[in-house]
Amino acid sequence: MRGIDVLVFDAYGTLFDVNSISQAVEAVFPGKGTTLSKLWRTKQIEYTWLLSLMGRYLNFEEVTRRALRYTAKAMRVDLNAEIERELLSAYNHLKPFPETVEALTTLYKRYPLAILSNGTTHMLEAVTSHSGIRNLFQLILSVDSVRIYKPSPRVYSLVMEAFDVDRRSVGFVSSNAWDIAGAKAFGFSTFWINRAGQTEEALDLNADFILTDLRDLERLLRSKT
Amino acid sequence: MRGIDVLVFDAYGTLFDVNSISQAVEAVFPGKGTTLSKLWRTKQIEYTWLLSLMGRYLNFEEVTRRALRYTAKAMRVDLNAEIERELLSAYNHLKPFPETVEALTTLYKRYPLAILSNGTTHMLEAVTSHSGIRNLFQLILSVDSVRIYKPSPRVYSLVMEAFDVDRRSVGFVSSNAWDIAGAKAFGFSTFWINRAGQTEEALDLNADFILTDLRDLERLLRSKT
Numbered sequence A, B: 001m002r003g004i005d006v007l008v009f010d011a012y013g014t015l016f017d018v019n020s021i022s023q024a025v026e027a028v029f030p031g032k033g034t035t036l037s038k039l040w041r042t043k044q045i046e047y048t049w050l051l052s053l054m055g056r057y058l059n060f061e062e063v064t065r066r067a068l069r070y071t072a073k074a075m076r077v078d079l080n081a082e083i084e085r086e087l088l089s090a091y092n093h094l095k096p097f098p099e100t101v102e103a104l105t106t107l108y109k110r111y112p113l114a115i116l117s118n119g120t121t122h123m124l125e126a127v128t129s130h131s132g133i134r135n136l137f138q139l140i141l142s143v144d145s146v147r148i149y150k151p152s153p154r155v156y157s158l159v160m161e162a163f164d165v166d167r168r169s170v171g172f173v174s175s176n177a178w179d180i181a182g183a184k185a186f187g188f189s190t191f192w193i194n195r196a197g198q199t200e201e202a203l204d205l206n207a208d209f210i211l212t213d214l215r216d217l218e219r220l221l222r223s224k225t
Helices: A019-028 A033-054 A059-076 A081-093 A099-108 A121-130 A155-164 A176-187 A215-222 B020-027 B034-055 B060-074 B083-093 B101-109 B119-131 B152-163 B175-184 B215-224
Strands: A008-009 A113-117 A139-142 A170-174 A189-193 A209-211 B006-009 B115-117 B139-142 B171-172 B189-191 B209-211
Touching: A019 A033, A019 A081, A033 A059, A033 B034, A059 A081, A059 A121, A059 B006, A059 B101, A099 A113, A099 A215, A113 A121, A113 A155, A121 A139, A139 A155, A155 A170, A155 A176, A155 A209, A170 A176, A170 A215, A176 A189, A176 B034, A176 B152, A176 B215, A189 A215, A209 A215, B020 B034, B020 B083, B034 B060, B034 B115, B060 B083, B060 B119, B083 B119, B101 B115, B101 B215, B119 B139, B139 B152, B152 B171, B152 B175, B171 B215, B189 B215, B209 B215
Parallel strands: A008 A113, A008 A170, A113 A139, A170 A189, A189 A209, B006 B115, B006 B171, B115 B139, B171 B189, B189 B209
Antiparallel strands: none
């Protein structure tokens, strides 16, 4: 696409399927895999917002642990240390979406690729390495260096410090509507991967492009070159 | 209670029952009253966090409108201008909880009372006047003056500018666990009105006291004098 100089990807939910966590949950809490992993994810994101707004910071591993503890308590399931460790480690072994590897491999030939994520560097290195795509990324940027979470502009600023480009020429790719809103507010060109047909936020910060998956993104960028 | 010099109340969900909105919703969208009003409320709060974190501000009337528009779209119901106006105005006519008036009337004799809320001054004046409790409050403090939402410390700071007291001697009363966490992080003495038996947040910012309703708060404060 004319004008896009670098592609920056959100990780969780965009490249990696956080729902694959539900299988790990199902294995230890039969019948509760879907509900528990969904609430866990909701709470995890909520805690990133709340802590950031309070001016406090716990890293994403710790936030994920706290959200899991809340969820287990709310759903009245017994979370011992071993199960907790096991479920948290599932976060480092998330599966990429079916089209992730192929789409990134193609895009990699034409754009510098980066990740900008709430995850810690440790988590992001682990999850990209385990799925064999680490080397496709020129940079992995973690909020951990600014100690505040998305959608704070301080997070999106990390891209500007890393690449010498205009905001508009950063193609930001996320499956989270609120992340797209934050990136749009910051001034990036935004590509919303809306796999589940979700509703757009009503904040006048809509995505520049709405796509169904990463293959669709690759196709769009090819057609517009 | 020894050491409490002023009582500061959250409004929505604490003094006023936001679920009473569901009746207004039910009247225009039969069968969807509960689900729609619940999603509306969730989105409303989510938008206050997201905008604050982006460094943007829309007042609570506008946030409530945007959240309603999102919800209507997500639930595929037809929201015309008239219905929108009607549902938004329901926010200014929320019912107090059954024990609110009596408990406040008793507490009023012993403490200066104030409200600290996400609502605009206009909304808060309207909802307290309609339920006949406006005069029980010495002050109504709105986030509108700092243009950021709870749980930002800038919001809780409004109390310190208004009353010449220590943080610990501010008794902060809210039914929202995350609001309690924010107030606790700020340094207030916190009273969580947990009507629905919700789970505490797992942020190490727990309430000093957990109560079932405002009558329970009145009883506690009386017993500890």
